[in-house]
Amino acid sequence: MTSLTLQQPMWPALREHGSALAIAVALHAGAAWLLFSLSHTPELPAPAAQVIQTQLVQLPAPEPVVAAPTVVESAPVAPVPKPQPTVQAPPVEDAALALKRVQQQERRERKQREESERREQLARDEKAREAREQAQRLAAARDTEAARQAATAKARAEADAASRQYLPIAKEAPDYPQRALDRHIEGECMVAYTVDPSGRVTDPQVVGNCHPLFVKPSLAAAKRFRYQPRLINGQAVSVHNVRNKFTYEIR
Structure with missing residues (x-):
């Protein structure tokens, strides 16, 4: 705060121009109040302002002097920055x-x-x-x-x-009867017989229809057949009802 004090040597000037000075001070005060009213923003809180106060000291005089009202001027204050949150390092024990x-x-x-x-x-x-x-x-x-x-x-x-089956070893074809050749007779003759343990043919017989001229040569040929004897458990046995067909054709 600044205080201005009028000294005694200024008294004659104030006495002469007291009225004019009072009017000027009043005008300035009104203008200051008007400016203050227009610039005042009701939404914002009034910031702490630096105040300059001017005070007039009146000395005893024969004529009253109208004291000028105290003018309070407000100066804009810079906004205070928002404090940033400080991050504290965790204690050593927490780490x-x-x-x-x-x-x-x-x-x-x-x-x-x-x-x-x-x-x-x-x-x-x-x-x-x-x-x-x-x-x-x-x-x-x-x-x-x-x-x-x-x-x-x-x-x-x-x-x-x-054990094995009998197998033929030797078979010879019968002789064609001359009488049948002379007469151009052809035919077939079936002979059944038994193969004994030695592989020889026994008991040959004509089976079925056979021309009489072919019976004798067919039986004679069958008797000359030789077989490998049949074995059962290593023993040679006889095989019955073995058949052979003789075919007589003139070529």
């Missing part, structure tokens, strides 16, 4: 606890990964073991089947060696 929690979380995650990998490895090992066992079972089944087939073949071979 240590956070680090410990992070480390514990990492250990838990690592343990979970290891457990998952262990389970997956166990599953792979189990599948590999099952595959090996399956392969071993298949190999054993193949070996068993191969052994069974080999045993069956061996038994069949032994059975074939011990």
Whole structure:
């Protein structure tokens, strides 16, 4: 605050121009009040303003002097910046606890990964073991089947060696009867007989229709047949009702 004091040497001027000075002061005060009213914004709170106060000191005089009203001038105040929130660093203990929690979380995650990998490895090992066992079972089944087939073949071979069918060894065609040639007679003759254990033909007989001229040469030819004897359990046996058809054609 600034205080202005009128000294005694200014008294004659004030006395002469007192009225004019009072009017001027009143006009300035009114103008200041009008400007203050127009510039005043009711919505905003009145900021703390720096006040300049001027005070007139009146000395005793024979004539009264009208004191000028006190003029209060307000100066704009720069807006105060909004304080920024200050971020305080966490205490050392909080940082240590956070680090410990992070480390514990990492250990838990690592343990979970290891457990998952262990389970997956166990599953792979189990599948590999099952595959090996399956392969071993298949190999054993193949070996068993191969052994069974080999045993069956061996038994069949032994059975074939011990038991076999009779097989013809020698067969000769009969002689064509001259009388039938002269008469241009053709035909067929079926002969049934028995093959004895020595492979010879016994008891030949004509079966069915046969021209009389073909009976004798057919029976004679059948008696000359020779067979490999039939074996049953290594023993030669006779085979009955063996048949052979003789065909007579003139060419």
